[in-house]
Amino acid sequence: MASHAKVYTLDEVSTHNSSEDCWLVIHGKVCARFVLPDSVDRSSHLSVFRGSSKVYDVTKFLQDHPGGDEVLLLATGKDATLDFEDVGHSTSAKASMDEYYVGEIDTATIPKEVLDTPTKQPNHTKQPNHNPGKTSDFIVNILRVLVPLLILGYAIGVRYYSKSA
Ligand code: HEM
Secondary structure: OOOOOOEEOHHHHHOOEEOOEEEEEEEOOOOOOOOOOOOOOHHHHHOOOOOOEEEEEOHHHHHHOOOOHHHHHHOOOOEOHHHHHHHOOOHHHHHHHHHHEEEEEOHHHOOHHHHOOOOOOOHHHOOOOOOHHHHHHHHHHHHHHHHHHHHHHHHHHHHHHHHHO
């Protein structure tokens, strides 16, 4: 299918970025997941994806996408391969992509920073974060109660012992 496929630039694909018209750029047949340490230059490894990313019109799929339409809309206008792979889509999800295939992307039109930036997930898909500010607030509140109680206890103790002496 790729030999006669229409080739789009990222600018062209980026215009399809609404819930009425939503196109994505994703590598078509990702078989392996590349987990790269931070020390590795990701751009050189991401060239694996360059030259073979495909364009998908997922407009009709938006409402049925198990991950929601919001994540798909957030993944427009860029190479969404990393976002797609990060989720760990099943083999059947990957197989169903063919249904939405509309052409190839001219990968020379994808700037490195667009290629290399995973989309921030919307709030409902985020894991709860550790919040150091909240922890220190909690300690301060405990101390606010504990310190006056200690002073009161000390005062009562002094009074009791001075009376009995
Ligand atoms: C043509 C493109 C896509 C297709 C056909 C597709 C299909 C699917 C399917 C079938 C599932 C159910 C789980 C599975 O079988 O793996 C799923 C889940 C999901 N997808 Fe996609 N997806 C596409 C693109 C994307 C993109 C670009 C993102 C971007 C972040 C995304 C995010 C998610 C999320 C967050 C879930 C939910 C995972 C969970 O709750 O475990 N998908 N997708």
